Amino acid sequence: MDERRAREEEDGNRLRREGSAPVELSSLERVLGSFGEDPEGPLFLFTAGIHGNERAGVEAVQRVFAALRERDGTPVGRFQGRCVAFAGNLKGLQKGVRYLDQDLNRLWTPKKLANLLARDPRKDDAEEAEARELLGCFEKELSRAKGKVLIMDLHTSSADGPPFSCMGDTIPNRKLAFALPVPVILGLEEAIDGAMLDWFYENGHVAIAVEGGKHESKETVDNLEAMVWISLVAAGNLCAREVPRLGDFQRLLEREVRGIPHIVEIRYREVIRRGENFHMIPGFKTFDWIPKGTALAEKDGRVLRAEEDSYVLLPLYQGQGEDGFFLGRRVPRFWLLLASLLRRLRASKLLPLLPGVRRHPGKKDCFMVDPKIARWGTVQVFHLLGYRRRRPEGDQLVFSRRPQW
Numbered sequence: 122m123d124e125r126r127a128r129e130e131e132d133g134n135r136l137r138r139e140g141s142a143p144v145e146l147s148s149l150e151r152v153l154g155s156f157g158e159d160p161e162g163p164l165f166l167f168t169a170g171i172h173g174n175e176r177a178g179v180e181a182v183q184r185v186f187a188a189l190r191e192r193d194g195t196p197v198g199r200f201q202g203r204c205v206a207f208a209g210n211l212k213g214l215q216k217g218v219r220y221l222d223q224d225l226n227r228l229w230t231p232k233k234l235a236n237l238l239a240r241d242p243r244k245d246d247a248e249e250a251e252a253r254e255l256l257g258c259f260e261k262e263l264s265r266a267k268g269k270v271l272i273m274d275l276h277t278s279s280a281d282g283p284p285f286s287c288m289g290d291t292i293p294n295r296k297l298a299f300a301l302p303v304p305v306i307l308g309l310e311e312a313i314d315g316a317m318l319d320w321f322y323e324n325g326h327v328a329i330a331v332e333g334g335k336h337e338s339k340e341t342v343d344n345l346e347a348m349v350w351i352s353l354v355a356a357g358n359l360c361a362r363e364v365p366r367l368g369d370f371q372r373l374l375e376r377e378v379r380g381i382p383h384i385v386e387i388r389y390r391e392v393i394r395r396g397e398n399f400h401m402i403p404g405f406k407t408f409d410w411i412p413k414g415t416a417l418a419e420k421d422g423r424v425l426r427a428e429e430d431s432y433v434l435l436p437l438y439q440g441q442g443e444d445g446f447f448l449g450r451r452v453p454r455f456w457l458l459l460a461s462l463l464r465r466l467r468a469s470k471l472l473p474l475l476p477g478v479r480r481h482p483g484k485k486d487c488f489m490v491d492p493k494i495a496r497w498g499t500v501q502v503f504h505l506l507g508y509r510r511r512r513p514e515g516d517q518l519v520f521s522r523r524p525q526w
């Protein structure tokens with residue numbers, strides 16, 4: 122074993138030894154920890170366990186808050202702003218299930234939230250009650266914040282795989298996501314309706330989701346903890362020199378993602394509808410590269426194959442969940458630089474010049490595309506300008522993007 126590998130292994134072992142006791146779930150409360158009171162500095166919110174079977178995030182943030190409290194009062198500079206971590210699906214966490222009645226990470230569309238707030242709380246199902254309480258917590262924190270606001274939502278998955286982040290492709294989100302030495306997946310949030318981070322995007326905040334690895338792996342907690350520390354430094358809550366193990370955390374993540382492309386965009390999502398019988402073929406991990414034609418899963422007796430060479434993302438190896446798997450492809454970094462430049466030049470103004478494309482008559486910053494007229498490549502142009510969300514409206518497709526703050 123060479124010297125570098127030996128050092129990396131030692132870093133990993135040390136991080137594991139220094140980890141805290143396992144999560145005591147029966148006494149779990151909504152606020153997992155908070156630190157700092159300065160409303161002028163950055164407010165960093167963390168959510169863990171939005172899916173109740175994903176407990177590693179809870180342990181990761183508890184480690185971070187324990188360490189912050191331990192060093193409180195020591196003369197190592199000052200914590201800027203405030204950070205707070207929330208347990209997501211409290212009842213789900215206590216029972217160890219993804220959800221009880223419905224997925225808590227699909228409830229955050231403006232329409233569903235408006236309905237929720239207009240209704241008698243006694244009629245809430247399990248996850249609606251969780252969403253109502255979380256919303257109250259978020260609003261309380263946001264009302265006090267005078268500086269920038271960031272949120273990181275911590276997840277884990279049923280398949281093996283390295284850590285990575287997902288973000289809506291806005292420039293402020295990129296700054297945080299690229300500060301983490303893990304791959305970034307574009308378009309995952311847009312493929313899903315009603316993710317909690319949507320609510321933050323719509324309100325103009327920086328919001329990214331991170332996946333730490335397989336649910337029950339010990340490494341997953343370490344990966345998530347590393348991402349929380351690095352993010353607190355990237356956001357300006359802490360200076361790099363105030364996190365003595367920052368180098369260990371960086372190296373740990375770099376080792377986990379070796380050989381994996383830096384940016385991947387979603388090209389395909391396999392949706393599982395109610396009553397469908399889905400079975401993922403065993404052995405796939407997130408970021409496995411597969412050639413076109415590879416058999417991935419069976420659904421109602423039909424074999425599902427990759428339609429192009431792809432990276433497999435988040436294959437589903439658990440009972441609950443609506444996404445069977447995602448397929449993605451690598452995005453060259455220059456493409457993102459080009460995208461930034463075009464957005465700065467407000468090139469979206471030129472989109473109606475493309476054949477089959479016109480502005481949406483009722484919705485701001487949305488375009489309608491007639492698939493019968495639009496040329497090949499139109500989708501790529503929309504992606505380049507950040508319009509990754511695509512929804513049918515009659516026989517037209519409507520493209521929209523995150524608010525560009």
Ligand SMILES: [Zn+2]
Nearest residue numbers: 172175276277
């Ligand atoms: Zn999750």
